[in-house]
Amino acid sequence: MLSSLGGEVFGSPLDKLLIIAVLSSAAASTQTTILPTARTTLSMARFGAIPKAFGRIHPRYLTPDVSTLVMGAVSLVWTIFILNVSTNVLGDSITALGFLIAFYYGFTGYACAIYYRRELTKSARNFFMAGVVPFVGALLLTGIFIKAFGDYNTADASYTGKDFLGIGIPVAIGVGLIVVGAVVMVIANFAFPQFFKRKWETADPGILEGTVKGKASVMPD
Numbered sequence: 001m002l003s004s005l006g007g008e009v010f011g012s013p014l015d016k017l018l019i020i021a022v023l024s025s026a027a028a029s030t031q032t033t034i035l036p037t038a039r040t041t042l043s044m045a046r047f048g049a050i051p052k053a054f055g056r057i058h059p060r061y062l063t064p065d066v067s068t069l070v071m072g073a074v075s076l077v078w079t080i081f082i083l084n085v086s087t088n089v090l091g092d093s094i095t096a097l098g099f100l101i102a103f104y105y106g107f108t109g110y111a112c113a114i115y116y117r118r119e120l121t122k123s124a125r126n127f128f129m130a131g132v133v134p135f136v137g138a139l140l141l142t143g144i145f146i147k148a149f150g151d152y153n154t155a156d157a158s159y160t161g162k163d164f165l166g167i168g169i170p171v172a173i174g175v176g177l178i179v180v181g182a183v184v185m186v187i188a189n190f191a192f193p194q195f196f197k198r199k200w201e202t203a204d205p206g207i208l209e210g211t212v213k214g215k216a217s218v219m220p221d
Helices: 002-009 015-046 065-085 087-115 124-151 169-191
Strands: none
Touching: 015 065, 065 087, 087 124, 087 169
């Protein structure tokens, strides 16, 4: 299909650029599937929320090899499973991904405002950039989550045209995975109690101004 389309639009040999572009995009998408999850599990392992093996750094490549391999394998198994079930279910899975993104980054926005709460009143810049912007972003994502829950919670809104126990397939997959994550977290509370006993943290004084306790500090991204 790409060869035919590329040939009609660009002609030969420029039609090969279309195939290269699609392959590059597919490779980039694969990396963006693995890298964020590997980075997240690396951080969780370093803080003691999951087994320490996920926090191992390869001595030569200086990358989280265990996290990368495991998350890559999980992504591959999930993709193969979905493709073998139905391409329509794959479409619903992509839609369901939006629920997870809104949930994850929404909580990140709230966490940012909470983490820097003692620094927000020190300047207008701090208040706006570390408080208002992430909090408003979190509110928008929460609103999108709620709106999408209503829009996709019907059989007509799914690619499969079906529902699961009266719940739209995208909602069942997206929200269902969040519920599964909550259950796993409860189990992890018993397996890794020290992590869940940690107190709430706040940013070090002066970190947003570039100094922490009188020492130079790198500004956060």
